[in-house]
Amino acid sequence: MSKKMKIILGIVFVAIVGGLFGVYQLVKPQPVEGAKSLSITVVSDRDTYKKDFIVHTDEEFLGNALVNDGIVDAKESDFGRYITTVKGMKDDQANEYWWGIEVNHEMAATGMDDIAIKDGDLVTLTLNQGY
Numbered sequence: 001m002s003k004k005m006k007i008i009l010g011i012v013f014v015a016i017v018g019g020l021f022g023v024y025q026l027v028k029p030q031p032v033e034g035a036k037s038l039s040i041t042v043v044s045d046r047d048t049y050k051k052d053f054i055v056h057t058d059e060e061f062l063g064n065a066l067v068n069d070g071i072v073d074a075k076e077s078d079f080g081r082y083i084t085t086v087k088g089m090k091d092d093q094a095n096e097y098w099w100g101i102e103v104n105h106e107m108a109a110t111g112m113d114d115i116a117i118k119d120g121d122l123v124t125l126t127l128n129q130g131y
Contacts, residue, residue, distance in 0.1 A: 031060030031116040031117075036121075037055070038123055039121070040052065042086050042089075043126045044126075061112075061116060061117065065117060067081075071125075072112075074112070080114065081113055083099035086099055097129050099126070099127055100125070101123065105122065
């Protein structure tokens with residue numbers, strides 16, 4: 001492959017990646033300012049636990065709303081914070097237990113700190129087993 005062709009392919013690649021990033025920025029959920037109420041359901045079959053909570057918050061993203069209300073504990077990772085404990089029930093990485101997040105009955109595609117919330121959202125935190 002010639003040097004000129006490599007340069008052209010590099011420029012095309014950068015343009016595609018930039019375009020995709022731009023589209024993502026346009027379509028990603030935007031945070032909502034102000035007071036909001038969230039319905040939180042916590043489910044752990046391992047612990048025979050299911051309970052509903054209402055969280056009132058001014059936070060714009062789910063992570064801070066959950067941590068500040070004392071519902072979850074989280075740890076930092078290279079990819080952001082992840083939930084380690086919900087209402088005293090800990091994940092167990094050795095046995096592949098981890099906390100999953102659903103918002104309005106859809107599995108979250110991002111970490112809790114990137115989930116923009118709005119008034120009336122339904123959030124389910126489920127202790128899952130298996131990767």
